[in-house]
Amino acid sequence: MGPMTxxxxxxxxxxxxxxxxxxxDRPRRPGEAERPPRKLDVSVRGRVLAPTDRxxxxxxxxxxxxxxxxxxxxxxxARVIEEQSAVLSLGKVRALLQGKVAxxxxxxxxxxxxxxxxxxxxxxxxxxxxxxxxxSAEERxxxxxxxxxxxxxxxxxxxxxxxxxxxxADRGPLSELRTALDAGQLGQEGxxxxxxxxxxxxxxxxxxVFAPPPADD
Numbered sequence: 276m277g278p279m280t281x282x283x284x285x286x287x288x289x290x291x292x293x294x295x296x297x298x299x300d301r302p303r304r305p306g307e308a309e310r311p312p313r314k315l316d317v318s319v320r321g322r323v324l325a326p327t328d329r330x331x332x333x334x335x336x337x338x339x340x341x342x343x344x345x346x347x348x349x350x351x352x353a354r355v356i357e358e359q360s361a362v363l364s365l366g367k368v369r370a371l372l373q374g375k376v377a378x379x380x381x382x383x384x385x386x387x388x389x390x391x392x393x394x395x396x397x398x399x400x401x402x403x404x405x406x407x408x409x410x411s412a413e414e415r416x417x418x419x420x421x422x423x424x425x426x427x428x429x430x431x432x433x434x435x436x437x438x439x440x441x442x443x444a445d446r447g448p449l450s451e452l453r454t455a456l457d458a459g460q461l462g463q464e465g466x467x468x469x470x471x472x473x474x475x476x477x478x479x480x481x482x483x484v485f486a487p488p489p490a491d492d
Contacts, residue, residue, distance in 0.1 A: 317416075317423045321462025324470040330483045332468075335400045337393075337422040337429045338483070339415055339466075341407050341452065343445045344436035351434050351477065352406045357484045361402040363389055390421055397425035402485040410449045412464065419465035431456075431466045432483075435473030 324330075332338060342348035356362055368385040376384050393403050405418050415431070422429050433456055441449060453471065455461055461469040472480060 315423055317419050317465030319462045319465060319467050321459055321466055322468050323459050324468050326470060326472045326476050326480055328479055328481050332430055332485050333428050334402055334485045335427055336402055336485060337418060337427050338404045339407055339418055339431045341410055341431065342434035342436055343410055343449050344440035347434060347436050348406050355480055355483045356404055357482055358402055362404045363392055364406050365389055365408055393421045397422055397427050410445050410452055415464055423465060429466050431461060431469045433471045434477060
């Protein structure tokens with residue numbers, strides 16, 4: 276992939292009919308057994324973006340960064356995300372709770388605290404950036420479902436890692452994610468846009484910002 280430059284960040288616009296919403300249940304008949312609540316349908320029409328040196332998403336969005344190399348994921352997130360206060364990670368939450376809760380409760384408490392923090396930011400219209408710890412669809416779904424009730428736009432960036440940096444257990448799920456992304460199918464997971472970057476473009480993407488588009492867009 277050759278270098279790409281632009282004087283303006285790429286702007287990602289999400290129309291109202293792409294934002295998702297609650298599905299309605301039919302009324303329950305008298306005497307009918309109560310059923311479990313129906314899951315919110317988070318599927319949307321997804322788009323695959325082409326990378327540029329700067330990317331712009333709407334304020335208040337969810338951005339999930341997926342990278343099978345933890346060190347690369349951490350460096351990339353620290354370098355390109357302009358609004359670092361929006362970055363919520365399980366690693367940071369674990370560090371905050373270390374020594375304050377029992378070891379066997381650490382993971383559960385960390386996930387609950389991260390979910391609560393993300394929910395508060397979504398409710399306030401604030402951006403949330405999640406560097407996912409794994410590459411599984413289940414982890415991504417968890418974060419999408421935190422954002423969907425607040426009708427927040429959801430985006431995904433897949434940062435490709437060197438083959439020798441990918442754990443054996445991650446190779447299958449990573450291949451499935453890559454295939455779905457390239458086919459434009461991540462809308463089924465609830466992502467309005469998806470982006471895959473690798474090689475030189477990982478370094479050439481200089482900044483990801485969350486801001487309204489310029490008035491002349």
